[in-house]
Amino acid sequence: MNHLLDVTTGLSVVLLVIVLISVRRAHIRVEYSISWLIAAGAMLVLSRARPVLDAVRRAIGLPDTPLTLFLLGGGVLLIMFFRFSVIISHLRDDNIALAQRVAILEYHLRGIGNHEKQEA
Amino acid sequence: MTPGAQPGSLLVIVPAFNEQGAIAGVVRAVHQHVPGVPVVVIDDCSGDDTIVTARQAGAQVLALPHHLGLGGCVQAGYKLAYELGFEYVIRVDGDGQHDARDIPRIFDKLKSSGCEMVIGSRFVTDNGSRTGAVRSLGIRFFRLVLRPILGKPVHDPTSGFVGVNRRALSVFSRTFPLEYPEIEALVVLQRRRFRFEEVPCVMLPRTTGRSSITALKSLYYIFHVLMGVFVNVLKFESRLHRRPPGSGTGG
Secondary structure, eight states: OHHHHHHHHHHHHHHHHHHHHHHHTTSSOHHHHHHHHHHHHHHHHHHHOHHHHHHHHHHHTOSOHHHHHHHHHHHHHHHHHHHHHHHHHHHHHHHHHHHHHHHHHHHHHHHHHHHHHHHO | OOOOOSTTOEEEEEEESSOTTTHHHHHHHHHHHSTTOOEEEEEOOOSSSHHHHHHHTTOEEEEOSSOOOHHHHHHHHHHHHHHHTOSEEEEOOTTSOBOGGGHHHHHHHHHHHOOSEEEEESSSSTTSOOOOHHHHHHHHHHHHHHHHHHSSOOSOTTOOOEEEEHHHHHHHTTOBOSSSHHHHHHHHHHHTTOOEEEEEOOBOOOOSSOOSOOHHHHHHHHHHHHHHHHHHHHOOHHHHHHSOTTOOOBO
16 A cells, blocks of 8 residues: 555656646646646645545545545546546637638638739 | 629539549539539648649639638638628539539529528439448438437438528538538527428539548447537527637537
8 A cells, every 4th residue: 555655656746747847848838737736736645645545535435545546546637638628629619710710811812912913 | 702792692612622633523513504603612721732723623712721621611611601791602512422413403492492501412302322331321320310300301411412591601600510510510500490401412423532431430420420419409599699700610
């Protein structure tokens, strides 16, 4: 059990470092890094504060602590994946609307250009 | 530039992706059978010479800056037609499978029936062309699914040979399914209490290129379209009307 918690602590620290480096190098925008930082921070706290983890386990009604840790980790990841799916969907809609607008504007510009050529 | 804003004005839109081999024939056929009607080819960022070939054949071209897929491509045409003030739009696929001789009948039906959408259907009469076994099975399946939703039978729900009037254009320019749009578009219209009719049409065999729907994609197609249908059924009218113009693709 202690080994599992140590591994979780290690992974959480690695995740925190990777996210911070990525933000510093502008690979991730700050607003999208916050949920990862919160998730890594929460896993770090839970893996180092055994009484907190036990309290969570009792509150949920699960039989053992490792299962609680994995369930919490999995739940956090699912929520984050869902959040990013929502963000990606919005971005895709915006991207399509922009591409269509660009195409329509180019169509109008070409029409204006042809009209000017004919007048000249 | 294509003129519009006249009573009864018709625009033919032709979504195309890598249709260099077929597009010129499609454009010329449309010009031959509905002379004087402007044709806009919407190029979905083809890697071949579709744009040049379409222009040489006498079409206007709406060139998308990157590949959007069929729904985004068709919606771009609807948006353009709506902005230009066209009263009616008929979509003809760029692969040459739709017979341009049927366009006048679809147009006449649009005008005479007053319904928002007219579908060129292979199956209203028996003289339509045959489809493959898998596609035929899919069409039968979606007929069954759509029958209670639409409140009337639809013979050819996957047909892309479709005419719409300005009321439908106003809706589709705001919200339109992104992938495999034909079936979902019917549900989008039904949610607005719009009507559709079918006219018998003959579909020609593909002369060049390949269909985008392969056997492997069929399962994904069925699942995706079913999801889209039920999502559209569950959408609230108030939410649909709240989206600002030009902001949505709805897929």
